[in-house]
Amino acid sequence: MDAFFPTTITNYIGVFASAFTANKFIYFRGFVLGFLLLGQTRKCVTNIARTCFFVDRHVSSWERFLSQYQWDINDVRCRLVKLLKEKLQGKLLVYGAHLAWVDTTLIAKAKGKMPGVQKWHDSSGNPGRGEHLIGHHWALVGLLGATFIAREWTPLCFPILANLISGNTNPIGFVVDPNGTAQAMKFWDAVCPLIAQLSGMLNDPLEHTPMRVVADAYFAKAPFINWMLGISVHVITRMRKDAVGWDDPEPEPPLPPGKKKLGRRRTNPRKGKKWKLADLLKSFPTECVTVLIYGKLRTYNVVTRDVWIRDVAQKVRVVVIQTAGEHIILLSTDLTLIARQIITLYSMRFAAELGIRDAKQHFGLGDYQCTSFGAMTRFVGLSFMSFCLWRLTLLTDMDEEWLQNQDKISPLSFTRIRRATTRFAIRQIFRKSADGANFQNSGDVPDEIFRLVA
Numbered sequence: 001m002d003a004f005f006p007t008t009i010t011n012y013i014g015v016f017a018s019a020f021t022a023n024k025f026i027y028f029r030g031f032v033l034g035f036l037l038l039g040q041t042r043k044c045v046t047n048i049a050r051t052c053f054f055v056d057r058h059v060s061s062w063e064r065f066l067s068q069y070q071w072d073i074n075d076v077r078c079r080l081v082k083l084l085k086e087k088l089q090g091k092l093l094v095y096g097a098h099l100a101w102v103d104t105t106l107i108a109k110a111k112g113k114m115p116g117v118q119k120w121h122d123s124s125g126n127p128g129r130g131e132h133l134i135g136h137h138w139a140l141v142g143l144l145g146a147t148f149i150a151r152e153w154t155p156l157c158f159p160i161l162a163n164l165i166s167g168n169t170n171p172i173g174f175v176v177d178p179n180g181t182a183q184a185m186k187f188w189d190a191v192c193p194l195i196a197q198l199s200g201m202l203n204d205p206l207e208h209t210p211m212r213v214v215a216d217a218y219f220a221k222a223p224f225i226n227w228m229l230g231i232s233v234h235v236i237t238r239m240r241k242d243a244v245g246w247d248d249p250e251p252e253p254p255l256p257p258g259k260k261k262l263g264r265r266r267t268n269p270r271k272g273k274k275w276k277l278a279d280l281l282k283s284f285p286t287e288c289v290t291v292l293i294y295g296k297l298r299t300y301n302v303v304t305r306d307v308w309i310r311d312v313a314q315k316v317r318v319v320v321i322q323t324a325g326e327h328i329i330l331l332s333t334d335l336t337l338i339a340r341q342i343i344t345l346y347s348m349r350f351a352a353e354l355g356i357r358d359a360k361q362h363f364g365l366g367d368y369q370c371t372s373f374g375a376m377t378r379f380v381g382l383s384f385m386s387f388c389l390w391r392l393t394l395l396t397d398m399d400e401e402w403l404q405n406q407d408k409i410s411p412l413s414f415t416r417i418r419r420a421t422t423r424f425a426i427r428q429i430f431r432k433s434a435d436g437a438n439f440q441n442s443g444d445v446p447d448e449i450f451r452l453v454a
Contacts, residue, residue, distance in 0.1 A: 004054060004425045005033065006402055009393045015083055019075050027065040028076075028382070030055045035363045035386035036418050043364025043383070067375040074197075077160060077381065080388055081201040084143065084158060087392060091156065092145040094348070095341050097210035098202050099144040100233075101157070101352040102195060102219065104165065107366035109135040115373050116164050116172040137165040138380070140356065141194040144214070144348050147395070149411050153292055155348045156412075157355030158391065159384045161198055164373065165190045172373060192227045199233055212236055212334060214349045220331055222311035229313055234334035236345045239277065241326050245307030245318060247272030271308065278327045280305055280320045289340045293347040304339045319343065355387075362414040363387045390417055 013029050020028055034048035041047055045066070049059040085092060092098060106124070109117050111134060122133040142159035166173040171184035199211050213228060217238040228235050249270035275283075286301040301322040306315050309331075319339045321328040332342045359365040363386050368379040394417050397403050402424050409416040 004428045005421065006393070006397065006400075006424055008397050008400075009033075009389060009421075012083065012389045012392060016076055016079055019079060020071055024065065024069055024071055026055050027057070027062060027069075028071075030062070031382045032386045032389055035383060036390050036414065036421065038364070039415075039418055040361065043367040044369055063375075066370060066378045067372055073378050073381045076385065078201050080385060081143075081160065081198075084388065084392065085202070087396070088145055088156075091147045092143060093209070094144065094146060094212075094345065095337065097212050097234075099345065099348065100141060100195060100198055100211060100213040101144050101349055102139070102141050102191060102213055102215045103352055103356065104137060104139050104191075104218075105356055105360075105365075106133045107136045107138065108133055113371040114376075115371075116167065116170055118167040118170040120167070136376075137167065139163045139165050139191045139194055141191075141198055142352065142355065142384075143198070144351055146348070149398070152295060154412070155351035156391070156395075157351040158388045159352075159355055159359055160201075160388070161194045162377070162380045162384065163190045163194050164376065188223050188227065192224065195228065195233060196231050199231060210234070212345065214345055214352075216349065222309075225316075225333060226311075226313050229333060234332065236330065236332050236334070236337075236342060238346065239309075239318065239329040239331050241278060241329065243277045243309070243318075243329055245275050245277050245305075245309050245316075247275070247307060248315075275305075275307065277307070277318055277320055277329050280318075281322050281327060286322065287339060289343065291340050291343045291347070293343070294350065300343070302339045302343075306335060317342070358414060359383060359387055362418070390414065393417065 009032075013032055016028060017025050030052040031048060034051045035043055037051050038047055045062045046059050049055070049057070049062045106120055106122060111117050114136075116136055117134065119132050119134055120137050122129050122131060139162065140159055141161040142157060145156040145158070146153060147156060148154070164172060165187060166185040166189075168184065173185035173190065174182045175185055175189050176182045195213055202211060203209060210232075212234040214236045215224075217240060219225075219235070220237045220239045220243075225235050249272045280303045281301075284303050284305070286303055288299060289302055290297055290299045292298075303320045304317060305320075306317050308315055312333075314333065315335065317332045317335050317337065319330045319332070319342050321330070321343065330342050330346050332345075337345070356365070363383045365380060365383050368376050370376045370379055391412070391414075394403075394412055394414075398411060403417065403420045405416070405420060405423070
């Protein structure tokens, strides 16, 4: 089988061989390869089994691999993170720390045997989908990095973890408080442990590298920020346009000797002057900063200030960006970052949006048809596994001959590597079946066949 595919991807897949028995590893290898080879076709188990010509197993065996066979998806994820750190090294460090991302996505599913399906509010703004969607709500967590490709600074996205969010109508998870009372999982109970899990994967017992997480405005809430501070993870996010903050309180004047303070003891901490954060641009001189966003240098006038915000355990740094429309307010719990760095880190979140789109289009993130929670989690985990290993292959073999073609496609496009891999496999099959064929002199036959199957 290995002869049909580029050496780089087969070597990366081989790293996970010890996590499976021999008869189970062939399914793992088939899923990783099959997700990409299917292209825009639906990535259901039936299509994956049909595409993997090198695995002679019935489709029911592929389904049992997801639902019944004994293997640990968390062990596989840990090996993936270790492989990414080993191969990418400094590319996964942004301003001296690992940068994680967190987001959620809705996947339409019909009510029936699948657990967790219910009606969710759809905030995507897509008029074709309406205000609500019936299906699953997933929390997604991954890593962001950056490298120079063709002399351009390019953000990299690697989705790692996923967890199904439990709804109120059809809950699928429960938590137990210290008193032994069980209650349905809330939104933060599904999201925050994923970031804690990723932080644990990144840091070995003898090594601790700081980690930050970037998220959209929905996560600019005290429960999320305080949870992250509790596990030593800094947050970069965007605040609402009507957000407010407070300065440090003015020190109270000392009382005369022999006098006591009258009145009841304060139950809330004292606060200093209150600011509507968007109005900081009117009250303080602006600073001009130039940042690289979405491949272009842009210059903004900003105001930076450290303030307290409601219910958050420590001071935060806010950066108010002046724009032609509504001003943008960014928040960072890392007070060592300057305005330019905070803006750059938040802009890298766009790579996560593109990563979720690619995971759906190229790796079947929403194509599962499983009827058990464990099988769904494994399917989504294998989808992310395939995404990361093929992206790593793209970065490793970007200048290799097998990956070069005449298509004018982005260097990191999964369409590019799928077409190149299909050509590679076709040529290898022809070399094995046509004895003495010289494809160096007559390369048209594989290309013509490729046009029929691609």
